[in-house]
Amino acid sequence: MTDQPSAPPLVAAQRIARRDAARQQTLLQPTDFALAASERVALTGPSGSGKSVLLRALALLDPLDGGRIEWRGRPVTRARIPTFRRHVAYLRQRPALLDGTVEDNLRYPYSLAVYRDVSFDAGRARALLAGAGRGEAFLARDASELSGGEAQIVALVRVLQLDPDVLLLDEPTASLDPESARAIEALVAAWFERDRAAHATVWVSHDPAQALRVGTRQWTMHAGVLANASPSGPPAATAPREAAR
Ligand SMILES: Nc1ncnc2c1ncn2[C@@H]1O[C@H](COP(=O)(O)OP(=O)(O)O)[C@@H](O)[C@H]1O
Numbered sequence: 001m002t003d004q005p006s007a008p009p010l011v012a013a014q015r016i017a018r019r020d021a022a023r024q025q026t027l028l029q030p031t032d033f034a035l036a037a038s039e040r041v042a043l044t045g046p047s048g049s050g051k052s053v054l055l056r057a058l059a060l061l062d063p064l065d066g067g068r069i070e071w072r073g074r075p076v077t078r079a080r081i082p083t084f085r086r087h088v089a090y091l092r093q094r095p096a097l098l099d100g101t102v103e104d105n106l107r108y109p110y111s112l113a114v115y116r117d118v119s120f121d122a123g124r125a126r127a128l129l130a131g132a133g134r135g136e137a138f139l140a141r142d143a144s145e146l147s148g149g150e151a152q153i154v155a156l157v158r159v160l161q162l163d164p165d166v167l168l169l170d171e172p173t174a175s176l177d178p179e180s181a182r183a184i185e186a187l188v189a190a191w192f193e194r195d196r197a198a199h200a201t202v203w204v205s206h207d208p209a210q211a212l213r214v215g216t217r218q219w220t221m222h223a224g225v226l227a228n229a230s231p232s233g234p235p236a237a238t239a240p241r242e243a244a245r
């Protein structure tokens with residue numbers, strides 16, 4: 001599946017689980033998952049089935065209630081989480097931008113301790129924005145005045161300039177106009193192709209046509225259960241009904 005069959009997956013999850021303690025509800029059933037370099041996974045499933053819960057768990061953004069995550073075959077201990085988050089970037093559906101200009105937003109990550117060793121590269125940022133059809137003047141735009149599509153482009157460029165290895169994309173084009181959606185797909189594709197032997201994506205989509213475009217492996221979620229949706233995998237139709245919200 002990868003260029004180096006002996007290499008461990010980039011991200012591996014062993015029996016990871018998430019619970020809502022307050023409501024005594026299982027959000028994610030114990031789940032195994034492995035993402036090798038050069039893989040592109042598309043994840044679909046009904047609203048509320050746990051797609052975001054899974055992605056946020058894979059990114060170690062929410063505390064696990066069981067299981068563990070490995071990065072390149074090594075468990076991600078608490079001390080290694082900041083480094084892990086540099087490798088594995090999560091992009092949410094509705095980006096959170098700071099007050100200020102687009103450039104302020106692109107510069108922001110470099111003010112964080114974990115990125116102290118790198119600095120903002122305006123040329124790189126401009127090249128990435130050009131890949132989304134946005135010119136130089138876009139850097140000076142006020143973030144609060146951007147459309148949803150433009151805000152998502154800024155959020156994606158903010159992540160891509162930091163050179164992650166794995167992108168976890170959580171419905172990044174839902175509710176975007178078709179042109180912005182194509183820009184997002186193009187940016188991700190260009191990043192992926194730049195070093196496909198080292199990059200991998202998981203892309204949550206509610207659009208089956210997009211899932212086929214962006215994924216070489218198709219997975220689906222039902223009621224906190226992850227199932228392989230490709231013909232060779234276990235049939236997704238046997239998954240339990242959705243948990244009530
Ligand atoms: N941090 C949380 N605490 C409690 N419940 C949550 C939390 N995050 C998500 N949920 C619940 O888990 C279920 C799955 O949510 P989610 O993963 O966002 O679904 P989707 O597949 O639409 O992305 C929903 O019922 C949601 O309300």
Ligand SMILES: [Mg+2]
Pocket residue numbers: 051052053170171
């Ligand atoms: Mg979601």
